[in-house]
Amino acid sequence: xxxxxxxxxxxxxxxLLVVITATFFxxxxxxxxxxxxxxxxxxxxxxxxxxxxxxxxxxxxQYISYLGDLAQGDFGPSFRYPGRTxxxxxxxxxPITAELALxxxxxxxxxxxxxxxxxxxxxxxxxxxxxxxxxxxxxxMPSFLMGPxxxxxxxxxxxxxxxxxxxxxxxxxxxxxITLGTGYAAFLARLxxxxxxxxxxxxxxxxxxAKGLPEWxxxxxxxxxxxxxxxxxxxxxxxxxxxxxxFVVETIFQIPGLGRFYVQAAFNRDYTMxxxxxxxxxxxxxxxxxxxxxxxxxxxxxxxxxxxxxx
Amino acid sequence: MPMQKNNNLRTTALxxxxxxxxxxxxxxxxxxxxxxxxxxxxxHWGNGTDPQELDPxxxxxxxxxxxxxxxxxxxxxxxxxxxxPIPAVAKSWNISSDGKTYTFQLRHNAVxxxxxxxxxxxxxxxxxxALQPALGNQYAYMLFPIKNSEAYAKGEIDDFSxxxxxxxxxxxxxxxxxxxxxxxxxxxxxxxxxPVHRPTIEKFGKPDERGSxxxxxxxxxxxxxxxxxxxxxxxxxxxxxxxxxxxxxKVKLNGIRFHPIENVATEERMFRSGQLHHTASIPIDKVAxxxxxxxxxxxxxxxxxxxxxxxxxxxxxxxxxxxRQALAMSINSKQLTEQVTKGGEVPAYTFTPPDxxxxxxxxxxxxxxxxxxxxxxxxxxxxxEGFPVTELLYNTSxxxxxxxxxxxxMWNQYLGVxxxxxxxxxxxxxxxxxxxxxTIARAGWIGDxxxxxxxxxxxxxxxxxxxxxxxxxxxxxxxxxLAPKTADRNLRYQLxxxxxxxxxxxxxxxxIYIYNSKSLxxxxxxxxxxxxxxxxxxxxxxxxxNLSGVKLN
Numbered sequence: 001x002x003x004x005x006x007x008x009x010x011x012x013x014x015x016l017l018v019v020i021t022a023t024f025f026x027x028x029x030x031x032x033x034x035x036x037x038x039x040x041x042x043x044x045x046x047x048x049x050x051x052x053x054x055x056x057x058x059x060x061x062q063y064i065s066y067l068g069d070l071a072q073g074d075f076g077p078s079f080r081y082p083g084r085t086x087x088x089x090x091x092x093x094x095p096i097t098a099e100l101a102l103x104x105x106x107x108x109x110x111x112x113x114x115x116x117x118x119x120x121x122x123x124x125x126x127x128x129x130x131x132x133x134x135x136x137x138x139x140x141m142p143s144f145l146m147g148p149x150x151x152x153x154x155x156x157x158x159x160x161x162x163x164x165x166x167x168x169x170x171x172x173x174x175x176x177x178i179t180l181g182t183g184y185a186a187f188l189a190r191l192x193x194x195x196x197x198x199x200x201x202x203x204x205x206x207x208x209x210a211k212g213l214p215e216w217x218x219x220x221x222x223x224x225x226x227x228x229x230x231x232x233x234x235x236x237x238x239x240x241x242x243x244x245x246x247f248v249v250e251t252i253f254q255i256p257g258l259g260r261f262y263v264q265a266a267f268n269r270d271y272t273m274x275x276x277x278x279x280x281x282x283x284x285x286x287x288x289x290x291x292x293x294x295x296x297x298x299x300x301x302x303x304x305x306x307x308x309x310x311x
Numbered sequence: 312m313p314m315q316k317n318n319n320l321r322t323t324a325l326x327x328x329x330x331x332x333x334x335x336x337x338x339x340x341x342x343x344x345x346x347x348x349x350x351x352x353x354x355h356w357g358n359g360t361d362p363q364e365l366d367p368x369x370x371x372x373x374x375x376x377x378x379x380x381x382x383x384x385x386x387x388x389x390x391x392x393x394x395x396p397i398p399a400v401a402k403s404w405n406i407s408s409d410g411k412t413y414t415f416q417l418r419h420n421a422v423x424x425x426x427x428x429x430x431x432x433x434x435x436x437x438x439x440x441a442l443q444p445a446l447g448n449q450y451a452y453m454l455f456p457i458k459n460s461e462a463y464a465k466g467e468i469d470d471f472s473x474x475x476x477x478x479x480x481x482x483x484x485x486x487x488x489x490x491x492x493x494x495x496x497x498x499x500x501x502x503x504x505x506p507v508h509r510p511t512i513e514k515f516g517k518p519d520e521r522g523s524x525x526x527x528x529x530x531x532x533x534x535x536x537x538x539x540x541x542x543x544x545x546x547x548x549x550x551x552x553x554x555x556x557x558x559x560x561k562v563k564l565n566g567i568r569f570h571p572i573e574n575v576a577t578e579e580r581m582f583r584s585g586q587l588h589h590t591a592s593i594p595i596d597k598v599a600x601x602x603x604x605x606x607x608x609x610x611x612x613x614x615x616x617x618x619x620x621x622x623x624x625x626x627x628x629x630x631x632x633x634x635r636q637a638l639a640m641s642i643n644s645k646q647l648t649e650q651v652t653k654g655g656e657v658p659a660y661t662f663t664p665p666d667x668x669x670x671x672x673x674x675x676x677x678x679x680x681x682x683x684x685x686x687x688x689x690x691x692x693x694x695x696e697g698f699p700v701t702e703l704l705y706n707t708s709x710x711x712x713x714x715x716x717x718x719x720x721m722w723n724q725y726l727g728v729x730x731x732x733x734x735x736x737x738x739x740x741x742x743x744x745x746x747x748x749x750t751i752a753r754a755g756w757i758g759d760x761x762x763x764x765x766x767x768x769x770x771x772x773x774x775x776x777x778x779x780x781x782x783x784x785x786x787x788x789x790x791x792x793l794a795p796k797t798a799d800r801n802l803r804y805q806l807x808x809x810x811x812x813x814x815x816x817x818x819x820x821x822x823i824y825i826y827n828s829k830s831l832x833x834x835x836x837x838x839x840x841x842x843x844x845x846x847x848x849x850x851x852x853x854x855x856x857n858l859s860g861v862k863l864n
Binding site for chain 2: 040051
């Protein structure tokens with residue numbers, strides 16, 4: 001197991017290096033610099049700014065010194081926010097985005113898994129069609145529609161919940177979590193339905209029923225364990241996706257998280273910020289994929305045997 | 312034993328779920344910001360994008376400008392009703408008869424928020440700092456009317472004593488200008504000319520260091536009606552009343568919370584749920600509804616800016632001014648503003664917005680499709696025959712696209728010319744226009760100060776913002792030589808009008824509409840006065856507690 005993890009971590013290094021190198025040169029190849037503006041910036045000012053951010057050096061030299069800084073955990077200064085480092089901005093936004101992603105994940109699991117299991121119990125009946133159609137709508141409905149719709153109903157018409165903010169007013173975390181979570185809930189519903197359907201037709205379920213166990217014990221104790229394997233495999237990448245994909249929800253609800261940086265940095269040609277967030281998210285995705293692999297190995301005896309046999 | 316374990320697990324799970332629920336929902340019912348704000352004297356201000364910095368010599372944006380006018384104060388301010396200068400740190404000033412020397416008398420009771428007096432040394436040092444090349448101050452040019460300041464900023468001279476800023480004594484400052492600059496007083500409350508507190512800046516770094524920590528709460532020392540209390544990135548900037556401020560008795564608010572809200576739709580929803588007193592903007596598709604149902608909440612006013620198209624006059628088929636005139640005369644900007652933009656914008660037939668501090672250029676062109684057709688025929692393209700397919704470039708945005716589509720149709724309908732549309736991401740678009748790599752391109756220009764000069768000096772030969780390849784010797788003479796030497800406002804305006812007439816005759820640009828400022832204002836906010844700069848004097852504002860409960864939906 002240890003060797004499995006170690007080898008996966010070692011494999012991650014060249015992947016990250018490729019990501020860094022590609023991003024580094026791509027952002028510099030994009031037309032328009034970080035300091036261009038509608039009002040002409042005098043050449044002496046551009047020169048001063050470029051010197052300050054080392055953009056006056058040859059590109060390969062910038063690349064080497066960026067890698068050197070990165071090795072020490074230094075993402076460099078933000079171009080857009082003078083006086084703020086990329087590290088500071090990432091670490092400021094991360095806890096908020098992580099919290100949002102966590103709640104969204106909970107929403108997704110609670111809604112998605114129960115809907116999927118419920119549907120799988122009576123396949124091809126209205127009990128299956130209704131939640132699965134709802135899931136289809138959930139998958140199709142983008143958060144930029146879902147968010148304002150929820151706000152309109154619960155924030156403005158009913159006045160039950162705040163329309164924006166994060167941790168400022170009671171209840172303001174509920175709508176963003178639901179908005180971000182529903183899309184994933186829909187995926188989870190379909191995954192858990194599929195998983196459950198397969199498991200519930202297995203012999204050991206029949207055995208459990210034959211023992212005279214009540215149906216809910218059969219479903220919850222014997223069915224779920226196997227039925228949720230595809231769900232668990234999906235959770236790792238899904239969490240990474242929630243972390244890096246919260247841009248729209250953060251914008252709609254005015255949440256000071258990380259997702260907004262990522263997109264805006266690209267528009268602003270904030271080179272260090274683009275690189276910083278890309279490297280950061282790439283690392284996260286690699287780690288979460290590894291994590292879900294480890295969990296998959298851990299719950300699936302066949303895979304566990306393979307890994308151990310190989311080591 | 313296993314039973315016990317199961318129970319523990321279940322209890323923990325229940326507890327965890329409950330905790331999550333509590334933290335999501337919270338446990339007390341809430342009053343909205345308007346109600347609490349009115350009670351506590353705190354104004355909730357929607358402020359657009361998040362401020363990049365709070366250093367007046369580094370920032371470039373309007374959100375930063377709003378915060379800094381609360382935190383700092385220049386030598387003079389503006390009367391929000393007339394935009395004429397009013398005393399601020401300077402209690403009075405004298406202008407020499409040739410209009411080139413200004414002597415400011417500073418008030419003795421103006422102090423920094425730490426109690427230090429604000430003296431003429433502070434201004435001299437601050438302006439020295441604003442001109443330091445390493446600081447990368449994009450608005451250093453606001454100081455360029457001051458004698459030798461441009462040469463100093465560009466490194467042509469390195470002796471600051473040659474720059475026309477002279478400290479006579481602690482409370483007297485003499486400023487010598489290159490030319491009589493009638494709008495010089497207008498520049499003094501631009502943030503690039505605000506004073507900064509030298510000991511604070513030097514405590515946190517070199518004077519010309521970008522982004523040192525002096526602007527953080529707890530460090531910031533200012534001289535404005537408010538002081539910085541909290542700055543939470545992407546969340547809020549809180550300022551509170553400065554008891555040390557010389558005019559503190561007149562300041563009615565106890566504080567302002569600036570909410571950075573990038574999404575206008577979110578901002579409008581926040582306003583409707585009573586979280587804001589004032590919005591920075593309003594979604595364009597909501598203007599009509601507010602106009603019809605809730606006109607008392609919607610505030611619109613013409614704004615010192617122009618939405619226009621640049622024409623690349625270096626291209627063969629656009630070299631002939633008759634072609635450019637034809638294009639301009641076949642745009643029905645009245646119809647465009649009424650049916651496409653629909654935000655109450657004013658159709659533009661001049662480049663400088665009308666009534667810019669008393670200046671209104673003569674309207675030199677109008678919507679006249681017949682004449683346009685004739686002009687195009689005279690230029691060799693009867694009914695648009697032989698006119699090359701022409702590209703219209705705009706930066707990616709639904710609003711710009713709608714306008715471009717409408718104009719594409721008008722040009723096709725009235726002139727028979729074919730236009731293809733091209734949109735580019737903002738930075739790519741800037742690059743294209745800067746490099747002259749465009750045919751016709753959408754543009755916008757917001758004046759830096761209220762004077763026609765800020766709209767006209769950009770079109771001189773090789774001006775950094777010209778980008779059309781157009782120039783005219785008489786125009787350059789009027790703007791660069793004659794107008795600056797004329798101290799009398801009316802005479803100067805006449806010269807400016809002559810120059811603008813040349814610009815509108817040659818048509819390297821097509822003015823489309825004058826921007827307007829649009830915001831939603833809660834009825835409890837009092838003391839706002841509309842003006843063409845959308846300039847706010849926060850010390851004049853107050854909140855009426857009796858109007859907290861006004862229904863907004």
